[in-house]
Amino acid sequence: MAGSNAVDKAARYQQRMQRQKQVVDAAIARAGQEKGLLLILTGNGKGKSSSAFGMAARALGHSMRVGVAQFIKGRSDTGEEVFFRQHAEVTWHVLGEGFTWDTQNLEHDSETARKGWSIVQTMLRDAAYDLVIIDELTYPLKFGWLDMELVLNDLRQRPLMQHVVITGRGAPDLLCEAADTVTEMRDIKHAFRSGITAQKGIDL
Amino acid sequence: MAGSNAVDKAARYQQRMQRQKQVVDAAIARAGQEKGLLLILTGNGKGKSSSAFGMAARALGHSMRVGVAQFIKGRSDTGEEVFFRQHAEVTWHVLGEGFTWDTQNLEHDSETARKGWSIVQTMLRDAAYDLVIIDELTYPLKFGWLDMELVLNDLRQRPLMQHVVITGRGAPDLLCEAADTVTEMRDIKHAFRSGITAQKGIDL
Structure with missing residues (x-):
């Protein structure tokens, strides 16, 4: 009996792996288009900016300019x-x-944000950049320091093959609609809340 | 009236910013403990491994060993x-x-996983590593290739200041209970599903 159970287990395992392979193969077959992506990393959890910087590392490994x-x-x-x-x-x-x-000064902050965006624009207009990371852009948008239409327009008109990654909590709906990929980082459990300080190499 | 509206707006803005600063300051005051963290990056969304590699970049910036x-x-x-x-x-x-x-062979996969874990163990026993990233560990655990108790035990006994980041979908509950921080990456919108292929520098 024990031997037959082991055979059953192996068979079920093999079936499950085969199904999983079929699902993955089908997804790969569907996907075939190449273009620069707009990715949004949002939510209250850890890992938004670090994920963007991990993509920077990945891009550098392909000799891309970031x-x-x-x-x-x-x-x-x-x-x-x-x-x-x-x-x-x-x-x-x-x-x-x-x-x-x-x-705590709206006018000053808006001006700072607009000046900052003009620097982003130079990268969004330059096809030499394969990947542009705009870290924590959601705050200037949320607080009204930057005009959403201006930002969306610049993103739309960027070079065809340029990837853009935008991070920050509370990504506005209009921005998410314009994106190819949106990931929400959800904070399930956080060390900071339980009395552990921000750690070098992890948080900083 | 327009002028008084602008004053109101500026005052409300200032109040909101002050409240936000109080919340942040209080959280920083609560947090004071230094120790190596165990972080889990899980969920179906993009950004788990890239987030871990972003932390690697961060750690390298602090001259830490990864x-x-x-x-x-x-x-x-x-x-x-x-x-x-x-x-x-x-x-x-x-x-x-x-x-x-x-x-599609359970015994072979289990043996491969156990051999792999023995290499992870050498890093978890060596305080020279400030950060250890165990990418996609959840699969060997989920498929029963690795013994959960063995893994938890090795994680518990690692050097006090060593950070460990574990990535992969469907992190088991026991692993999450042992962790300091758990982030779930939720897939809100995904380019791959809408017919765009995996892209260099983003997915690979």
């Missing part, structure tokens, strides 16, 4: 910035100098 | 692997050679 624009974070001591600035194929802009929620 | 172990993926042409193998501070192991769902 542009990064970070809104909000005026700091320049993050591990990712130190690391990627060492790579000639990466252009890195910190655009949020002076606006975080410590800056 | 170990990567990839289960399942027997391929060696991914952008992330090409890129990170160029960096001396990174040790990269592909452990899934020969098991994907193309391999």
Whole structure:
């Protein structure tokens, strides 16, 4: 009996693996179009920006050129910035100098955001950039510092093969509608809340 | 009236920003403990592995040493692997050679997984690794190729300051219970389903 159970188990296992392979093969067959993608990484969970920077690493492995624009974070001591600035194929802009929620002035913040966007525009108009990461763009949009139509228009008119990754909580619906891929990072359990400080190499 | 509306708007904006700052400050004050974290990146959405590799970049920016172990993926042409193998501070192991769902043999897959885990163990016992990424570990666990108790035990006994990031769909409950941080990547919209092929620098 034990032997026959083992045979059954192996057979069920093989069936399950075959079904899984069929599903994957069918999806690959359907997918055949090549174009630059617009990806949104949103939600309250960890991993939005780090996922974007992982794609930067992936792109660099394919000898692609990467542009990064970070809104909000005026700091320049993050591990990712130190690391990627060492790579000639990466252009890195910190655009949020002076606006975080410590800056309580709408006009000033709007002007900072608009100046920042003009730098993003130069990358969205330059086909030399294979991948453009716009980190934490959702905040300037949410707070009304940037005009959504302007942003959508620049994204639409970018070079055909250019990938763009946008990160930040609460991505506006209009932005998600324009995107090819939207992932929500959901915070199931978070170390920060349970009294553990932000950690180098993980959060910073 | 228009002027007074603008004043109201600015005042409401300032109030909102002040509330947001209070929330952030309080969270920072609560958080004060330093230790190596166990992070799980799970869910069906894009960005689990790329997020782990973004943390690798972040860690390298802090001159930390990174170990990567990839289960399942027997391929060696991914952008992330090409890129990170160029960096001396990174040790990269592909452990899934020969098991994907193309391999329809339970015993063979289990043995491959156990051999792979023994390599992960060497990193989990070596405090020289500041960050260990175990990519797509959930599959060997889900398919019963690896013993959960063995895995949990090795994770528990790792060096105090070592961070571990585990990725993969359907992370088992026992693993999530052991983790400090669990993020679920939810697939809200996916380019692959709408007929666009996997793209270099984004998916590969």
